[in-house]
Amino acid sequence: MVPRAEFESYYGRPVIKAPAWAARDIAGYFFLGGLAGAGSVLAAGAHLTGRGTTATAMKVSSLAAVSLSAAALINDLGRPDRFANMLRVFKPTSPMSVGSWLLSLYGPTAGAAAASAVTGRLPRVGAAATGAAAFLGPAVAAYTGVLAADTAVPAWHGAHRELPHLFTASATAAAAGMALVVGPTCENAPARWAGGLAALAETAVTEAAERRLGTVAETYREGRAGVLLRTAxxxxxxxxxxxxxxxxxxxxxxxxxxxxxxTGSACTRFGIFAAGIASAEDPRYTVVPQRERVERRQQGAGASGA
Structure with a gap:
């Protein structure tokens, strides 16, 4: 019998090209966008329930977060006009196109909500903008997970079902944390509940993603990514x-x-980013899962034929 062949790649070279994204810009963009989107939902809830101090603070923090998020994205793109060029068309099948339009719509609504809350002017316009930002906020928080999962990076694409939920849970934890920092204790009960639920959801979704990833889940547990995700x-x-x-x-x-x-939410985003880069640079995480899927299909076809 011929022994089972061990995996080797062509001169040990990666099979796919790792993303040329800078960790500080893109992982920071993931974190700040999630904080902004989930923060707008908490701000709207605080606005509706009469928690005025928390509502104003969260509206301002969401505006600051989405502004910094856009700045990080533009810095990674290299030129501001590249972001504007992405708005020339709307392609529903492209997460990048949808995300660009989401940011373009969400940013002005978050700005109007914050400006009205701080100045006290145009309260009806401010209330409408608060509602619009809260409506768009979940999509802003989740779409970066879809964007990462739409790549060929094994640690991201392999968890394409869980990654948007993980990003949403992490964003909710970040927004709850911001509300605890900036809001008075008499107004922070919803934030405390949101933080607890987000922690449970993030833990459960991370475990589900690692089970689905199989061998590739090693990148979530080892190296820089492992340290960041355990800390998170x-x-x-x-x-x-x-x-x-x-x-x-x-x-x-x-x-x-x-x-x-x-801090935990930020570590989650940077850890997932590091896991993705590690999985792209090691050809084993591209080829071995493909071979395992082929073998499972062949076994299934043989069983059905028998």
């Missing part, structure tokens, strides 16, 4: 527990819990 999990859980126990009574405890949630 610890900080997110600690922030959620701290918010639940201390957030309603102690201003310092609420702020520290919020900072833990924010």
């Amino acid at each position: 999990r610890a900080l997110t859980v600690a922030g959620a527990l701290g918010g639940a126990v201390l957030g309603g009574r102690c201003r310092a405890g609420a702020a520290l819990s919020g900072l833990a949630l924010l």
